[in-house]
């Protein structure tokens with residue numbers, strides 16, 4: 001850490017980690033509900049849909065807070081200047097967390113807009129827009145004042161502006177539900193397969209430049225190629241959500257072809273990370289930071305690229321649409337791409353923020369955390385996938401009713417739940433480890 005103002009990243013990381021833990025507890029509760037029929041009295045006060053809204057909104061909130069913290073950490077080093085308004089960054093954190101807490105409590109009382117992942121009620125949306133404006137203003141002003149522009153910075157800022165703009169499409173409500181869902185995907189799909197990928201590519205490039213000593217130009221050259229490909233495939237790829245929505249028929253082939261190409265930039269990112277690791281002028285240290293970084297590159301590819309491709313062609317999606325196959329892909333892709341990205345960045349930045357004598361830290365607990373969490377999450381995604389294939393066959397091939405098909409799936413939901421305990425345990429280890437990180441013992 002070279003600049004004082006980078007320190008504002010720290011509270012963002014701490015809050016993000018605590019919300020992550022809460023997200024997992026709620027996830028475990030939902031999985032339990034799929035396996036075990038809880039008494040109606042409990043359902044009456046805490047319905048499944050409320051727990052699910054809390055689980056998914058917490059995910060989005062903590063990932064975004066992590067990205068914001070990471071941006072506040074990276075921008076001063078990229079621009080070689082202090083943040084424009086470090087205090088505003090703290091005000092913004094308080095505003096966003098307070099809005100998040102009010103939303104969660106609101107969900108408990110049925111105050112919701114109803115669209116999955118974006119249930120936050122409209123009045124609170126405006127507070128989020130205010131928080132986003134503070135964030136973009138702060139970052140933009142820092143860059144403007146410094147007059148130093150890098151490709152990494154450009155991709156980061158471009159991704160963040162794109163992200164904020166797309167959020168606006170989730171605020172109005174359209175009476176025609178087909179139209180409403182149409183724009184809902186502008187937020188959801190164009191976030192995870194557009195804006196967030198740009199942010200991810202920039203943050204990975206930033207970490208690799210600092211960890212390997214590979215020339216910035218080499219790293220950034222690939223950044224351009226990846227960004228171009230992400231935008232080219234990801235934007236029209238939105239069509240893979242328009243197949244059965246009442247949208248025009250051409251989306252069947254446009255969405256199919258372009259989204260089938262989406263694994264390409266993700267594979268490139270994996271290959272690129274691998275190449276930079278081999279070309280690194282320094283040993284790959286700290287070891288655990290690299291375990292997280294490389295784990296991210298691999299599971300990003302498996303979860304988003306492979307599991308995404310598996311059901312993206314309309315011929316397949318016709319059967320699997322909206323089943324547990326989707327859930328399997330959703331979990332592995334979010335984990336591989338964005339949970340591990342955030343955790344990698346936290347591991348990268350924490351020793352620097354805490355001013356350890358070297359970047360090395362004691363890492364045993366974190367290794368356990370990574371492997372227990374990742375293996376459990378992989379197992380959980382496979383269990384969802386089996387439940388999904390079963391569901392697809394029973395509902396879409398045999399024509400069974402939704403609740404009839406749920407019965408034989410229950411066993412696999414128990415398997416999901418058991419793996420969920422592993423995910424919570426592993427994440428707990430990593431969270432505790434990160435929050436109590438200690439410098440390596442001198443040798």
Ligand code: HEM
Nearest residue numbers: 192240259262304308309311312321322326330333334337
């Ligand atoms: C890191 C990137 C990605 C993330 C975080 C992600 C996450 C998700 C999530 C959460 C859903 C479920 C949305 C819902 O219906 O509620 C979904 C659906 C879907 N994703 Fe992804 N995804 C990613 C990348 C991809 C890629 C690259 C492809 C294609 C190659 C893909 C193909 C699909 C398809 C076809 C669906 C719709 C499934 C259905 O019809 O039910 N995704 N994704």
Ligand SMILES: [Fe+2]
Nearest residue numbers: 189193238240
């Ligand atoms: Fe998508």
